[in-house]
Amino acid sequence: MSGNKTVVYKGPGEVAVESFAYPKLEIPQEVADAFGIKQAAPHAVILKLVTTNICGSDQHMVRGRTTAPIGQTLGHEITGEVVEIGDDVLFHKPGDICSVPFNIACGRCRMCNEGKTGICLNVNPARAGAAYGYVDMGGWLGGQAEYVMIPYADFNLLKFPDRDAALEHILDLTMLSDIFPTGYHGAVSAGVTTGSTVYVAGAGPVGLAAAFSAQLLGASHVIVGDMLDARLKQAESFGCSTVNLASGDSLADMVADIVGEPEVDAAVDAVGFEARGHGEGAAEAPATVLNDVMSIARAGAALGIPGLYVTGDPGAVNEEAKHGQIGVRLGLGWAKSHSFVTGQCPVKKYNRKLMNLILAGRAPIGKAVNATTISLEDAPSGYKQFDAGAAQKFVIDPHGMVA
Missing domain, CATH: 3.40.50.720 (NAD(P)-binding Rossmann-like Domain)
Known part of the structure; x- marks a missing residue:
């Protein structure tokens, strides 16, 4: 793979889709240095994005209401297909479609062992807790993109049990990464x-x-x-x-x-x-x-x-x-x-049970939030409409996989 189109913050009120390098199986250098661990991430996978959503938390950054720097990559609501796995990934394989909690968690620290995955101690030098594509959250690249790296994959990924059923319910299942839990x-x-x-x-x-x-x-x-x-x-x-x-x-x-x-x-x-x-x-x-x-x-x-x-x-x-x-x-x-x-929702506490409700046809959350599919190229327009108060949840479909 040669590139990876990604949504980035360009200043108050502005986002753009720019080309980045295809992701590597590596954690951010700042995280590796802070915790004295290797940057190489054999525990990680690369996902091809099936869906990735625009969140109100993203809007806070885009409005200029945080300390996010220009060039900050965006996107923490991630659902994707596994296309590459590290050598230490045991329980996922290429072709699996998975939901990704927006919380990045190591699965090894005291907080993770207590089920408090929103405040993992080993993924962010600035404070407990990390997220993809968010200011002061560890430098992890955002998932409003074509491809994204997911660390500690065996712990973080929620695999959907049936690919066809997952794609049939994808506008509900995409909400499992954040807003439904x-x-x-x-x-x-x-x-x-x-x-x-x-x-x-x-x-x-x-x-x-x-x-x-x-x-x-x-x-x-x-x-x-x-x-x-x-x-x-x-x-x-x-x-x-x-x-x-x-x-x-x-x-x-x-x-x-x-x-x-x-x-x-x-x-x-x-x-x-x-x-x-x-x-x-x-x-x-x-x-x-x-x-x-x-x-x-x-x-x-x-x-x-x-x-x-x-x-x-x-x-x-x-x-x-x-x-x-x-x-x-x-x-x-x-x-x-x-x-x-208060605080970040520990997504893993709820996402599997909510997935079961969706797959059983008992939780049409996509309809409740008015899920609306757009292309990656239309992300800047989606941000503007959402900021203007549109009663819609914009779901980005980078690869045309949503029916």
């Missing part, structure tokens, strides 16, 4: 169970996945809040109730109109640090959603927070927020004995 993790972390009333803040793809997951877990009412009509209609398309936060009406009152009381049993923040206040044209206010979910979650409730919060935001509204310090009403949460679950 992430949304499910948000709902589980919030304590959603049979009969729960649930509020999900944000009707982007992760919020929709969280709402869909709450339904799978048996919630009696799932309410989704957002400011964009198209996204709220997408939530309604699979049975959610919705509240339009652009109206300026009291969130508690809108919740009460739906469930009969101004509180819910469980709440999920699927928005993160680029949150805005309520009302038409409201300004950015990064603590809004966290304060909202505390205000309407009953005493003793849990709050699932899959929405991204960062330690460095050069475009923040004030100096404190540039360092991840925002005005959260922690006293309110303390007074109500709330529990909070």
Whole structure:
């Protein structure tokens, strides 16, 4: 192979498709140097991308809201076909179609052994946890590409048991790399169970996945809040109730109109640090959603927070927020004995069981998030449409393998 087209960040609001070298079975030099290990990766595979999705987390970088450098490769939602294996890969072979957790995990450290694969200790010199194609996440090349290298393949890859069935369900299975487990993790972390009333803040793809997951877990009412009509209609398309936060009406009152009381049993923040206040044209206010979910979650409730919060935001509204310090009403949460679950979803905790639901025809997550296929060359357009609020989950199909 001679090349590898890849999506890269070119500055605020701009991405491009550029040619890179075909990947090698090697880990990033910075990772090898930091941990005193060999760069050669006989434990790795090369995947030919079947699908790779545009994520809201990618948009934070593309908007210039992180410290991502120009030239940062993009893409951490990866589903691919094995085309090359290292000598130490025992349980995968060329032709296997696999889902790749966006968390890169060694499978050997204390965190991996405890099932906390989102905070692996051996894959990122900067902090615990790594991801493909993301700023400060270890220098691993992104997967919005034609080909990508996956390390520690026996641990990280989830093989689909039947190739034909996988391709038939690919627009659902592609969500296993991130947003379906992430949304499910948000709902589980919030304590959603049979009969729960649930509020999900944000009707982007992760919020929709969280709402869909709450339904799978048996919630009696799932309410989704957002400011964009198209996204709220997408939530309604699979049975959610919705509240339009652009109206300026009291969130508690809108919740009460739906469930009969101004509180819910469980709440999920699927928005993160680029949150805005309520009302038409409201300004950015990064603590809004966290304060909202505390205000309407009953005493003793849990709050699932899959929405991204960062330690460095050069475009923040004030100096404190540039360092991840925002005005959260922690006293309110303390007074109500709330529990909070934050951080990367440990995808491997959920992906196999969610795969089984998809293959059994019981989890049409692609329809719930309005999966929309585009070519690799159309990725820049997909980013612009997504940033403008399109109620779609853009799925890149680099090799024309999606039916």
